[in-house]
Amino acid sequence: MSIRERLSGNEAIATAMRQINPDVFAMFPITPSTEIPQYYAQYVADGRVDTEFITVESEHSSLSACLGAEAAGARAVTATSSAGLSYMNEVLYVAASSRLPVVLAVACRALTGPININHDYSDSMAERDSGFIQIYGENNQEVYDNYLQAHRIAEHPDVRLPLMVCEDGFITSHAIENIELEDDEAVKKFVGEYKPENYLLKKENPLAVGPYGVSGYYMEARVAQAQAMKNAKKVILEVAADFEKTFGRKYGFFEEYRMEDAETAMVIMGSSAGTAKACVDELRAEGVKAGLVKIRVFRPFPGEELAAVLSKCKAVAVMDKSEGFSACGGPLFAETAGACINLKDRPQMIDIVFGLGGRDFTVEAARSVYKRLEGIAAGGETGPVYTHMGQREA
């Protein structure tokens, strides 16, 4: 039976962690993720969990401590944001290539500069090649549900990859909204115990973690890691199916919102998708065939599945909430356009970079995007492919 509550995204994540009761939580605070270890410290102090809660001196160390714990066969978690995630960069790659399924909660925040504490995906997008699975939520409910599914995906024997559960900094992390929580015991049963086949301290099968890989072995290790990321696609859907059976809420690689006969569509992530959905509803009420695809799983990227959905559209706007400085579009656009490249009938596609450093995204802004798409779909020119939205002009 679900429990009706109201929580911020951060408290929802901390609650999921408490219910799972991991072996190790190594923490270092950074806005806007700080509340996650803050709530968790209270659970530790109150004796509600028996997690080894380690306060370390930096994010490089918090992830390193998690990595050590995972190598020893423990379930380890941490949380961070922005520069904290950047400071983990080196260790992210070590965790992924050592196939250690750490679960990392990220309250996504802009990167410097100018220095800024608000939301965009600069931090998580900068780590898209780290080998972490990345799952994004639109609101506190989705972030909680994603967290409940995270360990099972990451720890699956066919995957064994670390995973980021991403929420929008402040917009989700600090907004209190209604949420359906699940019963502690039901969560424990769903997530299960972590029983790795092999680990550092297993005396029957001693092994090394993180040794040097000479050229004769390095590529095999990388290909195996790439295969694990491909395997993650199947496991993500299996876990989602079991989640739906157990708790009743449905998840996939992405959410198709009113896409059935959509001529124009946005590809968008996180809380902005919720705002854009209200715009889609307005447009639909006016008879405009608009739809939306909200990316939930960015790594592994569901290219084929997304292309199949977009192939039916005339014009698509990819909404990038980070600036990759490629001079030809943001990271979500690069993935989406790449996924569609071999379609026989491709929609015309534009990229819009928006919402950087907490710049607000409104229903009216979404409407202006659909307006532009309608023009393109009506047989007009695609126009400039890569533009920015919402900034003041000089």
Place this chain on the structure above:
Amino acid sequence: MYVMMFGVEPSINKVIFSEKRFFAMIEIRWHGRGGQGAKTASQLLADAAFMAGKYVQSFPEYGPERSGAPITAYNRISDERCSVHSNIYDPDFVAVVDETLLESVDVCGGLKEGGAVIIKSAKDPEELRKHLRGYSGRVCTIDAREVSLRNLGAYFPNTPMLAAVVAVSGCVDREQFLKDMEDSYRHKFAKKPQVVEGNLKCLREAFDEVKG
């Protein structure tokens, strides 16, 4: 049509489209200074509406993080989950927890004429109207300091302010609100039951003493 469906005045309620139907929603914007509790007040209002069975959003907007700087917090209260996560530009109601802000911030910016601004102040509403940059809608004040000192012997302005906002906005039924708050206080102050009555009196009296 919306009036019939929801028994609310359409002019002060944003109508949001959900997948298959419309639903009514109240949007409230709070103005305060960092450290004064505008964010906390917006959370208390969300709690009250949540207890009354509503869907709620309460979220702060942070600028430079320093004590005393103007800050904004927001509420959406509705009968369905609201997926919009932008800030609120055309609120139904505005709550101001520090009247000195009226000089420097356009607190009524975008406020619907059919709505109201609720200001924590000992002054009469008409006295403050001249600072509201031409806002011609309803102006309300609550002397939260006086209500709090009288009933609690200390300065806890959020409690009367909360009641004033509920009274003016009508976002929660009065009796339901008072009953839920009593349950909440009895739980929260289980070890200090003597403060429960004072807080409840704060709420009841603020309800009656809102001016405007």
